Amino acid sequence: MRRIYLDYTATTPLDPQVFEAMKPYFLEKFGNPSSIHKFGQEAKAAIEESRTIIAKHIGAQPAEVVFVSSGTESDNYAIKGAALKMREAGKTHIITTKIEHQAVLETCDNLAEHGVTITFLNVDKDGIVDPENVRQAITPKTGLISVMFANNEVGSINPISEIGAIAKENKILFHTDAVQALGKIKIDVNELNIDLLSVTAHKLYGPKGIGAIYVRKGVELEKLLHGGGQERGKRASTESTPLIVGFAKATEIASNIMEQEWVRLADLKLYLKSKIENKYPFVIFNGHPKQSLSNILNVSFDSSRINIDGEALILSMDLEGVAITSGSACTSGSVKPSHVLLAMGRDVETAKASIRFSMGRSTTIEDLDYALNILEKVIARIGKRNK
Ligand SMILES: Cc1ncc(COP(=O)(O)O)c(C=O)c1O
Structure with missing residues (x-):
């Protein structure tokens, strides 16, 4: 795989x-x-x-x-x-x-x-x-x-x-x-x-x-x-x-490759973001649109529009070979929403339905396309639309 x-x-x-x-x-x-x-x-x-x-x-x-x-x-x-x-x-x-x-x-x-x-x-x-x-x-x-x-x-x-x-x-x-x-x-x-x-x-x-x-x-x-x-x-x-x-x-x-990597990753982030926002009208992007690291894209699924269990999403993606992280942490057996997303004003359910893609030196556009395909499959399986 x-x-x-x-x-x-x-x-x-x-x-x-x-x-x-x-x-x-x-x-x-x-x-x-x-x-x-x-x-x-x-x-x-x-x-x-x-x-x-x-x-x-x-x-x-x-x-x-x-x-x-x-x-x-x-x-x-x-x-x-x-x-x-x-x-x-x-x-x-x-x-x-x-x-x-x-x-x-x-x-x-x-x-x-x-x-x-x-x-x-x-x-x-x-x-x-x-x-x-x-x-x-x-x-x-x-x-x-x-x-x-x-x-x-x-x-x-x-x-x-x-x-x-x-x-x-x-x-x-x-x-x-x-x-x-x-x-x-x-x-x-x-x-x-x-x-x-x-x-x-x-x-x-x-x-x-x-x-x-x-x-x-x-x-x-x-x-x-x-x-x-x-x-x-x-x-x-x-x-x-x-x-x-x-x-x-x-x-x-x-330090030697910092500027060029920043730009390359910013392009990949833009690509990933545009693919996600075109496909899923019910997402919220977390983080400042400009004043932000070029390798992190954090996405929440708006709990008023769709019901998605962030942990289930991460585990399902992992089973298909894609390693990402959720915006929540499993503490003593219960899933806690991210303190960062809560501080930014997300509601508990939306914060729990959040994922973080973070890219690096080996990430290519093909990797992102592959991950997007898997994401589509998983959302179709576990997402429940509210409206
Ligand atoms: C912002 C920030 N501070 C501190 C740490 C902790 O660093 P270390 O894993 O080297 O203990 C991390 C690691 O995830 C981090 O992201």
């Missing part, structure tokens, strides 16, 4: 060039970067070179980049690390949004249990945060603003530069989860006034299990991990040299 992967937002396959770059560091160049002998120094040099590459791509200094295990750890470190430090200055309030990834939302919920006040800002119908709402939420106790760069479910891109400027004006730290943005959008931490930035390799054809946090020089975070003095004392535990080398290689490749 033909199998088509349209879930590049969840993760991407490893680029073979990245695999080749990593290989020697699994095999012969395996030293512990903290060792002072040749083996160790070889690994350390590779890590520092990788740090320089990643720093360059976000406009940072190498010393401001700290390697961690994932995007999740990076978000946790930024938010918990800042929250614990800012208390020393009497700051106990964080501003974030309702559309963040769980790595941010759950971290904030956890801090709320420990006396930190959290404001979860609303977004507009396209999933965009209004910088004025950020400004109005600021109190004398606010120590951190955390707003994601680009949303992983609907692709909407937030006005990061404006929010960064507001944070700077008010002397508040600004964190952004740029997991979905790195390799797709040009990022310059200085131009955008970003103090803390979270990224991960597996969304840009790099390995899983490696991420990074940018920490602006002079910004103090409480450590999450205590132990050795690795990463200039900011993140204990032996660095994974092969994963770090892979992350840098993946960043370099993504």
Whole structure:
């Protein structure tokens, strides 16, 4: 059976060039970067070179980049690390949004249990945060603003530069989860006034299990991990040299083809969107029509017009070889509608009847035609028209 992967937002396959770059560091160049002998120094040099590459791509200094295990750890470190430090200055309030990834939302919920006040800002119908709402939420106790760069479910891109400027004006730290943005959008931490930035390799054809946090020089975070003095004392535990080398290689490749890939994917997205809207009059497209990642198309089936079980749709598509994602998550046996779609004003049933196509480097127009055919078959089988 033909199998088509349209879930590049969840993760991407490893680029073979990245695999080749990593290989020697699994095999012969395996030293512990903290060792002072040749083996160790070889690994350390590779890590520092990788740090320089990643720093360059976000406009940072190498010393401001700290390697961690994932995007999740990076978000946790930024938010918990800042929250614990800012208390020393009497700051106990964080501003974030309702559309963040769980790595941010759950971290904030956890801090709320420990006396930190959290404001979860609303977004507009396209999933965009209004910088004025950020400004109005600021109190004398606010120590951190955390707003994601680009949303992983609907692709909407937030006005990061404006929010960064507001944070700077008010002397508040600004964190952004740029997991979905790195390799797709040009990022310059200085131009955008970003103090803390979270990224991960597996969304840009790099390995899983490696991420990074940018920490602006002079910004103090409480450590999450205590132990050795690795990463200039900011993140204990032996660095994974092969994963770090892979992350840098993946960043370099993504950056080299960023503009052309953006345009190619935007054309594919337009094609997919026009096919869907011509065929199904009862769909709603989620996400900003322009200010959005070019590889994500999120579609809801309007519950007032047609009854479709999003989970059944995904599973039926998968049985036919097409991998997409639903706008809902299965938690403890029950299907929960996407918090992002609810925040954008979708009703519960429509949010549950939502699917996300996310395209990547290997996606072709033939793949989309194949997926559209399967979609048609599945909808004919499981959709129940209300009108
Ligand atoms: C926006 C966003 N933040 C954070 C994460 C978590 O990254 P990781 O899987 O590396 O922990 C993801 C992954 O899906 C994401 O999309």
